[in-house]
Amino acid sequence: MKRQGxxxxxxxxxxxxxxxxxxxxxxxxxxxxxxxxxxxxxxTLGLAEKFPGRIIDTPIAExxxxxxxxxxxxxxxxxxxxxxxxxxxxxxSDQLINNAAKMRYMSGGTVKVxxxxxxxxxxxxxxxxxAQSMERYFTGVPGLKVVAVSNAYDAKGILKAAVxxxxxxxxxxHKLLYGSKGARxxxxxxxxxxxxxxxxxxxxxxxxxxxxxxxxxTILGWLLMTHYAMAAATILAAEGIEAEVIDVRSLSPxxxxxxxxxxxxxxxxxxxxxxxxxxxxxxxxxxxxxEHCADSLMAPVVRVASPDVPxxxxxxxxxAYRPDVSRIVEAARRxxxx
Amino acid sequence: xxxxxxxxxxLYEQLVLIREFEERVKFLFLEGTxxxxxxxxxxxxxxxxxxCAALRxxxxxxxxxxxxxxxxxxxxxxxxxxxxxxxATTGCxxxxxxxxxxxxxxKGMVPGIAIVAxxxxxxxxxALAFKLQRRPQVVACFFGDGAVAEGAFHEGVNMAAIWDxxxxxxxxxxxxxxxxxxxxxxxxxxxxxRAASYGFRGETVDGNDVLxxxxxxxxxxxxCRAGKGPVLxxxxxxxxxxxxxxxxxxxxxxxxxxxxxxxxPIERFAxxxxxxxxxxxADLDAIKADVDRQITAGVENAKRAPQPTLADLTTDVxx
Ligand SMILES: Cc1ncc(C[n+]2csc(CCOP(=O)(O)OP(=O)(O)O)c2C)c(N)n1
Ligand SMILES: [Mg+2]
Numbered sequence: 001m002k003r004q005g006x007x008x009x010x011x012x013x014x015x016x017x018x019x020x021x022x023x024x025x026x027x028x029x030x031x032x033x034x035x036x037x038x039x040x041x042x043x044t045l046g047l048a049e050k051f052p053g054r055i056i057d058t059p060i061a062e063x064x065x066x067x068x069x070x071x072x073x074x075x076x077x078x079x080x081x082x083x084x085x086x087x088x089x090x091x092x093s094d095q096l097i098n099n100a101a102k103m104r105y106m107s108g109g110t111v112k113v114x115x116x117x118x119x120x121x122x123x124x125x126x127x128x129x130x131a132q133s134m135e136r137y138f139t140g141v142p143g144l145k146v147v148a149v150s151n152a153y154d155a156k157g158i159l160k161a162a163v164x165x166x167x168x169x170x171x172x173x174h175k176l177l178y179g180s181k182g183a184r185x186x187x188x189x190x191x192x193x194x195x196x197x198x199x200x201x202x203x204x205x206x207x208x209x210x211x212x213x214x215x216x217x218t219i220l221g222w223l224l225m226t227h228y229a230m231a232a233a234t235i236l237a238a239e240g241i242e243a244e245v246i247d248v249r250s251l252s253p254x255x256x257x258x259x260x261x262x263x264x265x266x267x268x269x270x271x272x273x274x275x276x277x278x279x280x281x282x283x284x285x286x287x288x289x290x291e292h293c294a295d296s297l298m299a300p301v302v303r304v305a306s307p308d309v310p311x312x313x314x315x316x317x318x319x320a321y322r323p324d325v326s327r328i329v330e331a332a333r334r335x336x337x338x
Numbered sequence: 339x340x341x342x343x344x345x346x347x348x349l350y351e352q353l354v355l356i357r358e359f360e361e362r363v364k365f366l367f368l369e370g371t372x373x374x375x376x377x378x379x380x381x382x383x384x385x386x387x388x389x390c391a392a393l394r395x396x397x398x399x400x401x402x403x404x405x406x407x408x409x410x411x412x413x414x415x416x417x418x419x420x421x422x423x424x425x426a427t428t429g430c431x432x433x434x435x436x437x438x439x440x441x442x443x444x445k446g447m448v449p450g451i452a453i454v455a456x457x458x459x460x461x462x463x464x465a466l467a468f469k470l471q472r473r474p475q476v477v478a479c480f481f482g483d484g485a486v487a488e489g490a491f492h493e494g495v496n497m498a499a500i501w502d503x504x505x506x507x508x509x510x511x512x513x514x515x516x517x518x519x520x521x522x523x524x525x526x527x528x529x530x531x532r533a534a535s536y537g538f539r540g541e542t543v544d545g546n547d548v549l550x551x552x553x554x555x556x557x558x559x560x561x562c563r564a565g566k567g568p569v570l571x572x573x574x575x576x577x578x579x580x581x582x583x584x585x586x587x588x589x590x591x592x593x594x595x596x597x598x599x600x601x602x603p604i605e606r607f608a609x610x611x612x613x614x615x616x617x618x619x620a621d622l623d624a625i626k627a628d629v630d631r632q633i634t635a636g637v638e639n640a641k642r643a644p645q646p647t648l649a650d651l652t653t654d655v656x657x
Contacts, residue, residue: 029516035588036517059487059523060454060515088453091488125374127436129452184584187373309655313436314425315373317651 004196005179009152010043010118013159014080016200018051021078024163025054027065028082032057040084041120041178066092066117070100070168073115078163086119086134086172093137100168101143115169116162122175122224122274123311123322124186131311133275135172135222139252139284145205146252148172150226153194154249157203165205172251174223190227208255210262214242217336218262220285221272222248225323229272232328241336251281259285260293267298268335272323277305299338304331343616349387349548350611350622353604355629356383356407359416360579362633363406363423367583371641372423376437379407381546381578384603385510386411388551389478389571392559398446398464399478400457403438405450408480412447414440416636426643433646434654454515455481455488458507462494465503465567476504476562478555484515486529495568499536504562506555507533507570510545512577517589533570545573546603549610575603 004012018024030036031044032055038045048055058065062083069079083089089096096117103111123131139146145167149155155173162169177192179185211226212233221229226247233243244262248254263269269289271282286301304323312318360380366372379386382404390399390411401408409419414430422429423437430442431449441449448464451457461479468475485491486509498505509529513520520527533540539561543554551573558569576598580587587595611617 030518033517033522033589035590037585057518057522059518060484061487061489063489064487091453091490125436127374127438127452128434129438307652309652312434312651313374313431313439314433314646316425316645317434317648320648320651 001195001197003193004152005193006149006152006155006173007042007178009156009194009196010159011045011047012196013156014044015047015050017160017163018047018054021163023076023078024080025056025077026080026082027056027058027069029058029060029084031055031082039082041175042184043118044082062088062091063095067095067099069115069117070095070103070113073113073168074103074111078114080116080118080163083117083119085130086121087129087132089119089134089137092117096138096144096168096170097141101141104143104167112166113168114166116159116171117168118171118173120173120175120178123318124175124188125313125315125318127313128310133273135251136275136280138170139281141252143168144252145169146172147205147250148222148248150174150177150223150247150249151192151194152196154203154209156196157201158205160200161202161205164202169205172223176224177227190224192227206250206253206255208249208258209247210244210258211247212243212245214244215265216242217268217270217332218244218246218259218266219270219272219328219332220246220248220259222251223274225272225274228323228325229328231325232332235325235329236332236336239333241333243332248285254285254288256288256292259289260296263289263293263296267296268338269297270302270304270328270331270335272328273303273305274322275306276308277303278308280305299335302331302335304328343614346611346614347617347621347625349391349552350607351625351629352387352411353383353548353607354626355416355632356386356410357604358626358629358633359410359419360406362637364579366637373425374423374436375583377404377582378579379404379577381598381602382510382512382575383407384548384551384607385508385545385573385575386480388548389480389506389508389555391552392555393446393476393478396446397476397478397559398448399480400448400461400464401441401450401480402454402457402482403450403452404482405440406437409440409442409447413445414442414447416632417639418442420636420640421643424640424643425645426640427646427650428643432650432654455485455490457481458485458491459494459497461505462498462503465498465505466501468504469501474563476506476559476567478506478508480508480510482515483509483511483513483520483529484518485509486532487523495532495570496536498568499538502565502567504565504567506558506562507568509570509572510575511572512575514577514581514590516581517585519589528572530570530572538568538570540570540572542572542574545575546601546606548603548607
């Protein structure tokens with residue numbers, strides 16, 4: 001057992017998978033440059049020395065290197081692609097959505113695309129183009145698996161499961177969760193460290209996780225919002241409201257078994273999403289709840305999300321943009337009292 | 339070509355203004371009073387100053403995440419920029435843009451585009467509008483060596499070429515895209531050669547020589563205005579500071595850094611000016627002192643500038 005943050009846990013997970021399977025390699029911008037950073041958030045730091053030739057630094061060419069990952073995967077490799085900021089996925093999305101996601105189906109089940117795309121998201125003081133919550137754009141794409149990791153244990157286990165999966169898997173990470181200490185910690189970073197077992201393990205790509213049990217109201221979140229939901233639950237508990245917090249974690253497919261079991265207990269649900277409300281993943285979850293477990297609902301679904309605006313730079317507005325603990329507490333409290 | 343003393347001193351002032359602005363901003367970040375992240379241009383001042391000196395006030399520029407120098411050279415005020423960096427409503431983008439999206443349309447600068455190469459097709463489109471509207475303006479599109487690998491570069495440049503659009507493609511080749519040296523990502527590292535493959539003129543210029551940049555930009559602007567655009571200018575330069583706030587530049591070789599530091603655009607121009615005979619060290623010192631005063635006053639004002647209220651969050655989304 002050792003305590004690790006998400007960046008280190010991902011790094012170890014990648015290294016272990018690369019050791020286990022020579023088909024695994026990493027591709028992306030600034031991921032293995034000597035004297036460099038190991039990617040924008042240090043995830044691949046030191047791996048280039050350990051695995052010569054298998055940490056491939058590319059030109060700034062997202063469409064290109066993503067397409068190369070797809071092609072290499074089709075020929076039997078298992079690439080882990082690194083998108084420096086999730087926002088640049090828009091450039092890569094043609095290769096992901098038109099090629100990676102559809103290749104299996106279009107080929108009548110004859111082609112495999114076992115690739116992983118990792119991408120950090122989140123509003124972090126960088127302005128509108130380095131901030132977006134990108135998971136929403138990929139959750140509705142048939143043929144893609146989409147997961148979001150909120151702690152180091154999951155990050156490592158999900159990374160390993162994704163590498164071993166025979167389909168394209170997108171892993172979303174949050175800039176404020178890579179590490180809350182040290183030189184590269186961001187203002188506003190949250191502690192997402194976990195005890196990491198020494199033995200090999202994986203975390204399934206299609207399961208939500210109950211982070212806290214409660215019987216009055218269910219709060220669903222992912223990435224940073226899981227942490228805010230947990231903080232909200234602590235405040236609510238002091239008022240006598242017991243919230244059950246679920247880390248949705250698997251955004252495509254969504255685990256309605258776990259969500260439904262919780263709703264049968266609480267009958268009430270708040271879905272928290274960083275990112276604009278309209279067209280978000282929370283909309284899909286709300287619709288899914290109506291289809292899968294409407295019978296359990298004792299009150300309408302409530303959403304806490306960002307307003308329908310681009311992410312503003314100025315801290316006052318950025319903080320107002322991103323759902324925070326107090327907005328979650330307020331929503332859950334009101335719901336619990338209905 | 340303007341070669342008078344006043345013009346040269348103006349160029350010098352702009353170079354110093356950009357350097358001192360960036361140094362002060364760096365200090366404010368390290369001190370922790372300024373929010374966000376920054377990409378700075380110390381060492382590259384002559385590219386912005388030389389190109390913008392060749393433009394008219396109603397010409398446009400597009401910029402990148404590394405846009406402070408471009409903005410100052412295009413005439414944005416120290417105050418509106420510092421206010422923006424402090425997130426104030428009096429900033430050039432009302433605090434909504436921040437460091438990476440600095441701009442002011444009234445002064446001919448589109449808010450910086452922080453997606454590498456994202457400004458290239460956009461600049462070509464602006465130039466297309468000028469052509470369709472028979473307006474005599476040109477667009478100078480700033481981008482880095484890193485942008486040359488993006489599809490957007492090739493798509494935008496090709497269309498600018500086939501329609502002879504009035505766009506000056508200004509590649510600030512500082513040898514690195516983030517931490518990656520150009521020789522690792524370009525088989526032919528001479529960026530200006532790209533122009534020939536699209537059928538127009540490209541030229542490599544010493545980007546740390548402000549007068550050479552100015553002359554090249556003037557030629558390019560004239561050609562563009564005569565309907566003979568686009569032109570690709572590759573300006574060789576070097577970033578003296580980190581890629582962004584927390585970068586210690588360990589990937590830059592020591593001898594390379596030293597060689598480029600010895601070719602600092604401001605020191606070189608100072609020597610040139612002093613050699614003229616009609617400029618004294620006292621003249622240069624006075625410029626520096628004046629710039630420092632301007633920035634100090636700007637910082638004081640920016641720290642007290644009005645911050646947005648929650649009502650501002652949802653404004654400006656639609657026209
Ligand atoms: C499409 C896209 N990919 C990656 C990035 C991350 N990024 C920001 S700056 C940069 C390097 C850009 O290099 P260059 O174009 O040479 O400009 P310089 O930083 O040297 O001014 C990278 C990779 C980005 N902003 N946009
Ligand atoms: Mg560069």
